[in-house]
Amino acid sequence: MSQNRLTFSLQKLSMSRVSLVTLFLLSILPIISANPHAISVQLSAGAVSVGNGTTGRVMFILSPNGTDPLDDTDDTTTQDFFFGMNVNNLHHNDTIKLSGGTRDHTDTGVFGWPLETLHDIPVGNYRAQAFLKRYDTATRSDGSVVRLKFPCGDGSPPVSGVGDLASDIIDVHISGKAQTIKLLWNNTVPFLDFSGHEIGGCAQGNYEDTQYLKHIKIRSKKLSDFWGRDMFLGANVLLPHGYNAHDNATRYPVIYSQNHWAEGDGPDSYSTKASFKEAWDSGVIPASGNKTSRETPKMILIAFRHETPYYDDSYAVNTANLGPYGDAINEELIPYLEARFNTIPMPYARIQDGGSTGGWESAANLIFRPDLFGACFSSYPDSLDFHKHQAIPLYNSTNAYKYPNGSDIPSIREFVNGTQQVLASTATENHWELTFGTSSRSSLQWDIWNAVFGVQGLNGYPLEPWNKVTGEIYPEAVKYWESMDLAHHIVTNWNSSLRLGEVLRDRVHISVGTWDDYFLNEGVAEFKSRVETLGGQDWATISILPEKTHGGFYLGMEAWDYLELVKRWVDDHAPDGATPLHANLTLGTSRGNTWNEVIGRGGHQAALARQSDPVIKVTGGIVGTVGSWDPGMKLVARWVINNKTSEKHGCTSFNVTQGDVVRYSTGNAKTNKKAEQVQLWVTGRKMGYVEETRKSNRLSV
Numbered sequence: 001m002s003q004n005r006l007t008f009s010l011q012k013l014s015m016s017r018v019s020l021v022t023l024f025l026l027s028i029l030p031i032i033s034a035n036p037h038a039i040s041v042q043l044s045a046g047a048v049s050v051g052n053g054t055t056g057r058v059m060f061i062l063s064p065n066g067t068d069p070l071d072d073t074d075d076t077t078t079q080d081f082f083f084g085m086n087v088n089n090l091h092h093n094d095t096i097k098l099s100g101g102t103r104d105h106t107d108t109g110v111f112g113w114p115l116e117t118l119h120d121i122p123v124g125n126y127r128a129q130a131f132l133k134r135y136d137t138a139t140r141s142d143g144s145v146v147r148l149k150f151p152c153g154d155g156s157p158p159v160s161g162v163g164d165l166a167s168d169i170i171d172v173h174i175s176g177k178a179q180t181i182k183l184l185w186n187n188t189v190p191f192l193d194f195s196g197h198e199i200g201g202c203a204q205g206n207y208e209d210t211q212y213l214k215h216i217k218i219r220s221k222k223l224s225d226f227w228g229r230d231m232f233l234g235a236n237v238l239l240p241h242g243y244n245a246h247d248n249a250t251r252y253p254v255i256y257s258q259n260h261w262a263e264g265d266g267p268d269s270y271s272t273k274a275s276f277k278e279a280w281d282s283g284v285i286p287a288s289g290n291k292t293s294r295e296t297p298k299m300i301l302i303a304f305r306h307e308t309p310y311y312d313d314s315y316a317v318n319t320a321n322l323g324p325y326g327d328a329i330n331e332e333l334i335p336y337l338e339a340r341f342n343t344i345p346m347p348y349a350r351i352q353d354g355g356s357t358g359g360w361e362s363a364a365n366l367i368f369r370p371d372l373f374g375a376c377f378s379s380y381p382d383s384l385d386f387h388k389h390q391a392i393p394l395y396n397s398t399n400a401y402k403y404p405n406g407s408d409i410p411s412i413r414e415f416v417n418g419t420q421q422v423l424a425s426t427a428t429e430n431h432w433e434l435t436f437g438t439s440s441r442s443s444l445q446w447d448i449w450n451a452v453f454g455v456q457g458l459n460g461y462p463l464e465p466w467n468k469v470t471g472e473i474y475p476e477a478v479k480y481w482e483s484m485d486l487a488h489h490i491v492t493n494w495n496s497s498l499r500l501g502e503v504l505r506d507r508v509h510i511s512v513g514t515w516d517d518y519f520l521n522e523g524v525a526e527f528k529s530r531v532e533t534l535g536g537q538d539w540a541t542i543s544i545l546p547e548k549t550h551g552g553f554y555l556g557m558e559a560w561d562y563l564e565l566v567k568r569w570v571d572d573h574a575p576d577g578a579t580p581l582h583a584n585l586t587l588g589t590s591r592g593n594t595w596n597e598v599i600g601r602g603g604h605q606a607a608l609a610r611q612s613d614p615v616i617k618v619t620g621g622i623v624g625t626v627g628s629w630d631p632g633m634k635l636v637a638r639w640v641i642n643n644k645t646s647e648k649h650g651c652t653s654f655n656v657t658q659g660d661v662v663r664y665s666t667g668n669a670k671t672n673k674k675a676e677q678v679q680l681w682v683t684g685r686k687m688g689y690v691e692e693t694r695k696s697n698r699l700s701v
Contacts (some may be wrong), residue, residue, distance in 0.1 A: 007363035038178040039118040040099040041083075043130050045182025047094055048165060054090040055147050057437050059083070059159050060098055061139060062172065062313065063438045066127035069169065070160060075113075075432040076423040077411055078630050081121060083112045084435040087132070103469050106438055106687050111437045114428075130183045132165040133437075138658040139228045139322075144460040144604035148309035148441060151230075152193050153205035155261030155312040158436040158443040162202065166191045180238070190410060204234035204305045207264030212239045212281055213271075216340065217305070220332050222595075233333045234305030237341060238266045240298045241283030253570045254300045255563075256373075258333075258354030258361035258466040261312035267301035269559055276559055285560050287505055296560070297567040300343060302376040304329060310440070311448035316361040317368060317484075317593050320461050320602030321440075321451040324595045326365070330372055339661030348374040348573040348581040351566055355379040356520070356550065360486075367486050368593040370503050371586045375569055377554045378564075380512045382449070382522035385487035385530060386478070389449075391519040392426060394465070394478055401427035401471030415515050415549070434468050439688040440555035452483040458611060459689045466630060468687065474631035476658075480602065487527040489592055494534050501535060503590045506534075506579075508540035511555045513548025520550070525597065613678045624680040627654045633684040639664050640679045640695075656682065664701075676701045 002688060007457035041060050061069040062081040072078045084096055085134060099553040102109035102119030116122060135147035152162040160166065185392055194206035197241040198217040207215040214237040222230035240252060265271035270280060279285050280296055287293040306314045314325035338345045350373045352362035359381025370391070386394045391409050394400070401409055408425040413571060415421070429446060436442035439461035440450040450462040454477065457463035463480065466473045474657045482488050494501035508531075521544055528542040553562040573581040600606060614637075618625035626635055638653045639647065645651050656662060679695040 019123055037057040037119050037176055038099070039121055039174065040097055040180045041118065041130070042180055042182045043096040043098070043132075043167070044094070044182075044184060046167075046186040048185050048188050049088050049092045050132060050165060050185060051134070052091050054132075054134050054136075055088050056086075056132055056149075057441070058085050058087055058096055058098065059133070059436065060128070061129040061130075061159075062121065062126045062128050065127060065171070067127060067391075069127060069129040073159075074290075076431060081112065081115055081126075082432070083110050083118060084433040084437070085110045086438060106434060106469065111321075111434050111438075113432045121174050123174050126172045127175065128167075128172045128181060128183065129169045130167040130185075131159050132185065133159065133161065134163065136309075140604065141226050141228065142599060142604040143507070144456065144607075146460045149443075150203075150309050151307040151312075152202040153194065154202075154307075155263070156307045156443045157312075158310065158433075160189055162189055162191055173478050198234070199230040200230065203230070203232045204307060205263060207236070209258070212241070212243070213237070214239065214267045215339075216333075216337065218333060218336050220328040221329055222324045222328045222332060231323075231328075233328055234302045235333060235337055236264065236266055236305065237337065238268075238280070238301040239341070240300065241281060241296060242455075243300075243342070245342070246460055248342055251342045252300045253349035253351065253567070254302055254337075254343050255351045255353055255566060256362075256364070256365075257301055257303045258352065258358030259303060260357055261307055261314075262303040262305055265303070268563075270301075272378040273559075279560075297563045299563065299567060299570075300341060301576070302337065304333070310451045311443055313357065313361075315357070315364070315448070315452040317452070318362050318595045319452050319484075319597045320456045320598055321438055321454070324598075326593055327370065327595050330365070330369060334372075347372060348575075348577075349570055350374055351570065352376040352411045353378065353550070353554065353566070355381075356518075357382055359510075359520075360384065363486060363508065363559045364484075364593075366507060367489060367500070367504065368591065370507070370590045371499075371588045374573060374581055374586075375507045375509060377509045377566060379510075379552070379554045380516055380550050381510065382519050382520060384485075384510070385523050385526035386481055386485045387487075387526045388519075388522035390426070391522060394473070394481070397470045399472055400473055401425065401430070401465040412517060413519070414517065415547075420515075428677065429470070430468055438468075439466060453481045455480045456604060456607050457688070458607045460604070461531075461688060463607075463630060464632070472632075478630035483598075483601070485595075486545060487530045488663065491530050491534060493592070498592065500590065501539075503585050504537055505535065506541075507581075508542070509554065510540070511545060513550070513556075515547050515549045517550035523529045555585040614682045616664070616678065616696045616699055618699065622678055622699055624662050624664070626658065626660050626662065626680075626682045626695055627696075629658055629684050630686065630689070631658075633658070633686045633689070635663060635679060635682055635684050637682045640681050642677050643679075645681070 044528045057263055060083045063069040064079050087096055097677050098110050101112040133149050136150050137147050139145050154162045165185040166187040168186050180216040190200050195208040196206035198206040200217055204217055209215055217232055217234040220233050221230050269276035283296050285294050285296055308314045308322050316329055318326040350372050352365045354362040359378040362376045363381050366373045383389045392400050406553050410422040411425040411426045411429045413420050413422050433442040433444045433447055440447040450464050463477050465477045490500050512521045514521050572578045612628040614624055614627040616622055635656045636653050637656045638651050640651055677698050678701050679698045681693055682692040685691050
């Protein structure tokens, strides 16, 4: 989540007026249909080509008359209607047709939000636009082949990203009768107009330096090797007043500030608040209230640029779906920065901070890398303990959208005069995301959690923890999230060889409000309870602030007060400080989230190893197991007799679930005096997966 409501910044296209002839071609054309309100959308090549063999996601958006379809795409406020559909092996002259809508075939059909089908669009006047997000094909180093949109300095938006195709915007009247809306691909979303000259083209952006704000970009070998293509990382480095690159004797502690896509902005308020920038550049904090003017803290502030194919940042850890971003940032980018700038390259002088997504990232980087960083100051972090994933009791629930009493699980809220008002439920948000992409490819919040916290599925994409349509939770998939549950990681390694109970004491600082917009206080409360049960109330500084909402600096402090607080922590824990951070607390033996463990447990080879075929054997008759499948697969079995599968031979299908043991009896087949060859076939189906039938060994009866 962003520090404010996460909305995606969508680049607007410059649309020229179309000729009367074009308007006629793009108009609403009546057609004959059995459905009196059958609406379809027809998309074909216009001024630009879709290419050959293109795979991607089509988005069709209707907005109220007089508005731009991209003006308001926030699921809590928009009045738009969204419809999405996957396309495969598309060629230049192909025409795409969207019709109807389905909750059952999300991989091949149209998925709509908030309306289920195109036929449900109310009569009225609208403006319409279509987009085609074209996927790239990547072969990962673990052997899996995936199709994703790699961002290009635009922060990986869910629609209208660099290189996407777009139609012109047209006026549409929905008449209540059968009709077809025809649109042409006339535009390509252009590259952003960067002014800097970094390496890597548009990847991670290119930004112009100023006196104190510097922009760095490197090619990451670790990420490039994983993805099989050049991958880059960037950083925005804010230097303190008086910084002299040639004065190697004067060195500075660093706050690594985690957040969403930073573009070219400086960390904290440098690029958004003129008074902060003026004070930072001058080196003097103006007098205010009862405080006299004083010197700005002498620190370097650094924000990362790490847009990914799944989201606007990587969550800054190693993950089976995104790759070794944790190692790439910490072992490639940070050493490069420390060689380039006059930092203090010691753990006590490397601080992690951030809010929301950045709150989780900063806490995770300290907890997984106490050998590298000294402390975290993490504000309103994403779920630190998955006993409460936002408001979902993830480990103990059967559905992510409904409480046991049938009420909706909320996702976004606000407080009006002290009364909670729910703005969106978990179902609302997940269904909205599903219009932008299947298999966790929407580039939005719930999907990136699937990609970061979960492992890879056999289909090559994140093993989703629940059914995106119904909310049914898959406990076996959720089990794989435990390694990213930061409370679980700490308590299970409290007295292990990682010694986290001793190593992390007095280094974790977290704050959140009881009125957090996204219920993130609930995960913090779970985290607080679990670590304090083992370490006591003084083991970490965890503050749950009454009636505070989402946003702001740590503890709700003013920017300068917060930076001075961090600087005092650094000074106190320096070798000559009051409470030095001892070397035995920053050993490499306390590392977690190691790449070999992450990819070994959650990558493509691990997904293959999870699978097995059905097996039958003679044990007082013929019994069989249905094999091992990814969680969430719907399984149908049948006994196959003498290689005949039709029901007239007695081969009736029946539903099974993982772990079932099934028994064959002669009632499964026509009576026959001859020996029978018996085999068990099991067919698995799941959203995002190719239907597959697996066959057991054969036995004679």
